[in-house]
Amino acid sequence: MNAPSQHPHDFSASTPDERVRVFIVDDHPAIREALASTITRTLNFRLIGEAGSAQTALELLRRRPPDVVIVDLSLSDGHGFDLIETLRNEMPDVQALVFSMYDETVYAERAIRAGAAGYVMKNAPTQDVIQAIETVMQGEVYLSRRMSSRILNKVIHQKDYTLGAATERLTDREMTVFQMLGAGHNVTDIADQLDLSRKTIETYRRRAKEKLGFDTVSELLQYAVQWTYGREASSSSTETHP
Incomplete structure (x- = not known):
């Protein structure tokens, strides 16, 4: 009798090619190290590279596009928004996830408009990053509950996104x-x-x-x-x- 096939959602049976390929862009080595540790400990994720600047990131990403790029908004050689917009234009299949110290109530909507698929603040629990990657890989936008409620409140009260404040x-x-x-x-x-x-x-x-x-x-x-x-x-x- 043939052995039963593995369940399609059994990540323990994932091969390297099936894992989510993640790339990190942050100019703080300690942040990159912490994120890298979190990603490599997650069974269905695979870290394929990291960079401390936008220019270096683009050079590497053009050679080997990942599934998800984790981007800090404050980079030594530019702004994360520029990198996100470039990725949206050159690599539309790559999901950009912002990981920033900047206040999400100010920057999350801007990041989404620039082409990001999610926004996580650096003071959030590590598990939020994992959940965010899984969410954007499902084709959905990841925002904190606080930010989602804020946007929903705008919609309910029909507030203007551009001129509301x-x-x-x-x-x-x-x-x-x-x-x-x-x-x-x-x-x-x-x-x-x-x-x-x-x-x-x-x-x-x-x-x-x-x-x-x-x-x-x-x-x-x-x-x-x-x-x-x-x-x-x-x-x-x-x-x-x-």
Whole structure:
């Protein structure tokens, strides 16, 4: 009598070619190491590479596309949004999953619009990353329960996604510059970190000032600081008092 065939969903019987191929992009070695450890311990996942910059990541990804790319938004040679958009255009079958310290209430929707299939904050439990990879591999979008509820609330109350809040009028780049200004970085620092010219950063700053309705850069900076630290305080309060 022939032996019974393995159940199709029995991951213990997975061969290397059947496992989900994962690639990590993060400029912090410790973060990459932690993610790599989590992925390699998961039976149906296979880590096929990692990179600390967008440029290196693209070179490797073009040679050997994975199933899922875990992307940090803050990279040493650019912004994660740019990498996600490039992946969407060049490798539409690759699922991009954002893993970031940036507040999901500000960046999750932007990441999805850029082409990401999910968003996980770095303070989330490790198991959330595993669940997120499994979710996006099923063709679904992964967001935290908090973020899903926020978006559902917008839909229920028919709030406008673009104009619902003043900061949502900003483009991804303008939002990044705005938040970095609020965190105390000057134009030169921001230009260096984003690998852009000072003039370009000044243009983003001017556009943010105009869209938010301020007359002077000083007013914009004051609001940026209040907005940034106000959110940090709110986030800390939420974590302390769930």
